[in-house]
Amino acid sequence: MLPSTVISSQSNILLKFRLLIHYKINTKHTHTHSLRFYCFTMNSLLFFFFFFFFFSTASTTPIPTTLDGPFKPVTHRLDPTLRQGSDDVPMTDPRLARKVDSIMPEQIALAASYSPSSIWVSWVTGDAQIGANVTALDPTTVASEVWYGEESGKYGFKQRGNSTVYSQLYPFAGLLNYTSGIIHHVRLEGLQPGKRYYYKCGDSSLSAMSKEHSFKTLPPPGHNFPPRIAVVGDLGLTRNSTSTIDHLASNDPSLILMVGDLTYANQYLTTGGKGVPCYSCAFPDAPIRETYQPRWDGWGRFMEPLTSKIPMMVIEGNHEIEPQIGGMTFQSYLTRFAVPSQESNSNSNFYYSFNAGGVHFIMLGAYVDYNRTGAQYSWLKADLHRIDRQVTPWVVASWHSPWYNSYSSHYQEFECMRQEMEELLYQYGVDIVFSGHVHAYERMNRVYNYSLDPCGPVYITVGDGGNIEKIDTEFADDPGKCPSQGDNIPEFGGVCHLNFSTGPAKGKFCWDQQPEWSAFRESSFGHGIIEVVNATYALWTWHRNQDSYKENSRGDEIYIVRQPDLCSKSVQPITSKTGSPRSKEVLHASFLGFIFSSLFQQLF
Numbered sequence: 001m002l003p004s005t006v007i008s009s010q011s012n013i014l015l016k017f018r019l020l021i022h023y024k025i026n027t028k029h030t031h032t033h034s035l036r037f038y039c040f041t042m043n044s045l046l047f048f049f050f051f052f053f054f055f056s057t058a059s060t061t062p063i064p065t066t067l068d069g070p071f072k073p074v075t076h077r078l079d080p081t082l083r084q085g086s087d088d089v090p091m092t093d094p095r096l097a098r099k100v101d102s103i104m105p106e107q108i109a110l111a112a113s114y115s116p117s118s119i120w121v122s123w124v125t126g127d128a129q130i131g132a133n134v135t136a137l138d139p140t141t142v143a144s145e146v147w148y149g150e151e152s153g154k155y156g157f158k159q160r161g162n163s164t165v166y167s168q169l170y171p172f173a174g175l176l177n178y179t180s181g182i183i184h185h186v187r188l189e190g191l192q193p194g195k196r197y198y199y200k201c202g203d204s205s206l207s208a209m210s211k212e213h214s215f216k217t218l219p220p221p222g223h224n225f226p227p228r229i230a231v232v233g234d235l236g237l238t239r240n241s242t243s244t245i246d247h248l249a250s251n252d253p254s255l256i257l258m259v260g261d262l263t264y265a266n267q268y269l270t271t272g273g274k275g276v277p278c279y280s281c282a283f284p285d286a287p288i289r290e291t292y293q294p295r296w297d298g299w300g301r302f303m304e305p306l307t308s309k310i311p312m313m314v315i316e317g318n319h320e321i322e323p324q325i326g327g328m329t330f331q332s333y334l335t336r337f338a339v340p341s342q343e344s345n346s347n348s349n350f351y352y353s354f355n356a357g358g359v360h361f362i363m364l365g366a367y368v369d370y371n372r373t374g375a376q377y378s379w380l381k382a383d384l385h386r387i388d389r390q391v392t393p394w395v396v397a398s399w400h401s402p403w404y405n406s407y408s409s410h411y412q413e414f415e416c417m418r419q420e421m422e423e424l425l426y427q428y429g430v431d432i433v434f435s436g437h438v439h440a441y442e443r444m445n446r447v448y449n450y451s452l453d454p455c456g457p458v459y460i461t462v463g464d465g466g467n468i469e470k471i472d473t474e475f476a477d478d479p480g481k482c483p484s485q486g487d488n489i490p491e492f493g494g495v496c497h498l499n500f501s502t503g504p505a506k507g508k509f510c511w512d513q514q515p516e517w518s519a520f521r522e523s524s525f526g527h528g529i530i531e532v533v534n535a536t537y538a539l540w541t542w543h544r545n546q547d548s549y550k551e552n553s554r555g556d557e558i559y560i561v562r563q564p565d566l567c568s569k570s571v572q573p574i575t576s577k578t579g580s581p582r583s584k585e586v587l588h589a590s591f592l593g594f595i596f597s598s599l600f601q602q603l604f
């Protein structure tokens with residue numbers, strides 16, 4: 001039996017070799033290539049292996065892996081040469097303006113379905129109205145139609161869907177009401193995974209079909225993975241937002257995760273003027289809040305060059321609540337976006353799941369019931385139980401509000417949600433969690449119940465998309481910056497703030513230094529890219545906006561490594577809530593046997 005330290009060393013050697021092959025081929029983020037070798041003698045294989053190993057050690061700085069952790073916490077504060085905020089993009093900007101006649105489709109967007117054999121196409125037609133008195137358009141006056149095929153200009157398939165409208169209404173004189181254009185959703189079926197399709201959408205009976213667009217379906221379940229998945233949150237529509245999207249598009253993703261707070265339409269008056277910098281901070285109990293709904297239309301037009309060819313998956317944030325007359329909320333979010341809720345056995349667009357190759361994505365709602373007796377928890381448990389880790393080895397969860405957060409902003413705000421759901425995610429071995437809400441970047445060491453744990457998820461906060469509320473710069477461990485337990489009250493759910501019971505912060509609400517579970521944090525705008533290489537590891541890179549034009553520049557990078565042998569018993573009930581790690585299982589292998597077996601089974 002080998003000591004665990006030796007096994008760790010062997011694992012790192014193997015990973016260096018495999019990661020080098022992956023990284024050398026992908027230095028400019030081109031599609032991953034698989035290297036295949038056929039006739040090796042033992043000596044030639046040994047030479048090949050050690051050549052790459054020593055070459056990588058001597059000539060490059062190796063990208064760390066989670067096996068090297070837990071890492072000593074790192075903090076990068078806001079670059080003093082940069083502005084903390086950003087100028088708004090006005091509605092007069094050409095990128096936000098309507099470019100076609102009202103009868104023609106605009107704001108075209110794709111969304112993944114549960115499986116890669118289908119995809120959602122959404123768009124808007126007709127003129128939205130804003131004023132004291134508005135009349136909703138009739139969705140039955142125009143068809144929802146998509147033509148598509150495998151060759152440009154040849155559309156052998158046609159599919160019809162549904163259309164709807166929504167309104168944002170206020171009972172007070174002086175506030176302007178809004179009713180949307182006609183919003184169309186069509187689900188295309190019978191597609192081949194990993195194949196390019198060309199499509200038009202609109203109403204052919206009115207000679208109102210869009211120009212041709214194209215998309216590539218996601219790979220099939222199994223050991224096939226999307227080349228690049230972009231992750232961004234709290235985007236808004238500022239100059240920083242445009243930099244984020246330009247930078248993100250240059251990384252050529254095949255899928256986009258938008259983890260809440262999309263347009264910040266609720267930061268504006270109904271007349272279009274700017275409201276208070278943080279409405280929820282100034283009026284947390286207001287039953288109705290002004291919004292400027294045309295920002296949603298401008299945002300859809302701005303995003304169309306990207307979303308018309310790449311599926312974008314969204315989850316709601318607090319800025320999507322938008323309370324209005326009659327206690328209605330989330331109307332713009334629920335109406336504008338198609339998500340695979342029914343396909344994933346969910347009865348709500350607030351939470352759903354889907355597959356992209358060998359990755360199972362779970363999108364959870366932080367602003368609907370998440371307690372253990374509720375519908376969302378029951379759905380989550382059933383969804384996790386259905387996953388076949390031989391088919392979709394990776395499980396990635398996303399919701400808006402982070403559970404682990406060392407910034408003063410939103411500190412412990414969603415502790416109630418963590419206490420309700422964290423154990424379930426841990427039991428089923430969720431690998432990565434993405435959140436937003438905090439307007440900065442932070443990556444955690446593997447953690448469970450505030451204790452370092454090699455089987456806990458890697459939590460990553462990417463609420464740094466560029467929104468109007470500025471970047472967060474203060475940390476809860478800074479002198480005088482620890483919030484009181486009466487601060488950071490969530491807009492949904494209860495308050496469960498706690499003092500730590502163990503570790504350096506025992507008996508305290510905040511740490512006096514960067515917490516050990518916080519590996520890297522930085523106050524900068526940006527976005528992230530996840531490249532899942534195989535069933536064992538994935539490359540995570542975070543890209544600052546200010547580094548947009550620097551070759552191969554990354555603010556943070558790490559290979560996230562799954563350890564199914566160590567964490568394979570994750571579906572067993574957990575009786576302790578102390579956060580202590582599971583017992584480590586030691587693998588039986590000789591050094592050379594481990595190397596060569598892994599080389600042939602995992603690399604080739």
